Amino acid sequence: MKLRPLHDRVVVRRKEQEETTAGGIVLPGSAKEKPSQGEVIAVGAGQVLENGSVRELAVKVGDTVVFEEYAASTHKIEGEELLIVKEASILAVVEA
Numbered sequence: 001m002k003l004r005p006l007h008d009r010v011v012v013r014r015k016e017q018e019e020t021t022a023g024g025i026v027l028p029g030s031a032k033e034k035p036s037q038g039e040v041i042a043v044g045a046g047q048v049l050e051n052g053s054v055r056e057l058a059v060k061v062g063d064t065v066v067f068e069e070y071a072a073s074t075h076k077i078e079g080e081e082l083l084i085v086k087e088a089s090i091l092a093v094v095e096a
Contacts, residue, residue: 003077005084008047010059012038012067012083036069037094038083047087057087064094 005011015037040063046054059065071089075082 003042003082005042005044007044008057008087009044010040010057010065010085010087010090011042012065012072012085013041014038014081014083015064037064037066039064041082059087059090059093065090066092066094 003011040059040061043057043059043061046056048054067083067085068089068091072083072085075084
């Protein structure tokens, strides 16, 4: 199944967080924080402006993004947990 977000929404696959701390301590699943980084897997057509024109989104499929912690809506699609977030809640694009 392919998921197509509407307007200024973006579908993100959350990146898995490291399971050990910098000091080498292994964290159990319940102690890990959910990461606020992910890979963009789908983008909407763009934001509809007041004058009716559409502004393209600044992110594209394949970008790694940092988003606000509680801004995303979580949905399970075909057994995979995906996030749907508005473009305005994306804080940055991580560049390699």
